[in-house]
Amino acid sequence: MITFLFRTIMYLASAGLGLIVADLVLEGFRIQWDQWWGFVICIVIFAILQSVLSPWIAKLADRYAPVLLGGIGIFSTLIALIVVVLLPIGGLRITDAVGWILGSVIVWIITAIGSVLLPMIFLKRKAQERRSR
Numbered sequence: 001m002i003t004f005l006f007r008t009i010m011y012l013a014s015a016g017l018g019l020i021v022a023d024l025v026l027e028g029f030r031i032q033w034d035q036w037w038g039f040v041i042c043i044v045i046f047a048i049l050q051s052v053l054s055p056w057i058a059k060l061a062d063r064y065a066p067v068l069l070g071g072i073g074i075f076s077t078l079i080a081l082i083v084v085v086l087l088p089i090g091g092l093r094i095t096d097a098v099g100w101i102l103g104s105v106i107v108w109i110i111t112a113i114g115s116v117l118l119p120m121i122f123l124k125r126k127a128q129e130r131r132s133r
Helices: 002-025 033-064 066-086 097-132
Strands: 029-031 092-094
Touching (some): 002 029, 002 033, 002 097, 029 097, 033 092, 066 092, 066 097
16 A cells, blocks of 8 residues: 555656656646646546556557557556546647647656656665665
8 A cells, every 4th residue: 555655656756857857848837836736636647647548549550450558658658638628627739730749748758757767766776765874
């Protein structure tokens, strides 16, 4: 249970980081900071959608179009972004095609890297703390 909670927190952090990087890099990808609570909800919904959509889309692609398997992460990121932007909670706006396409790629890359590196960083610190006791 603790491992699941830890992985969930790390995934939420990497999803938030990916959205923030896309906001900083792309003009058509905007986080609405005046609605910070909407952005927090966007992160949670995005992470849940991404976690559910990736295996489901991979299963569909494996069955119907195996050539598409390599793009599953980016495609599920795009779908999750579409849903989050369409929700009436605010927090995230994407206004142009570059924002949609490059935003999906940036968020996907940062989330993938963060999902691998963040647990390694925190687990390494935890191991060092245990050794020093």
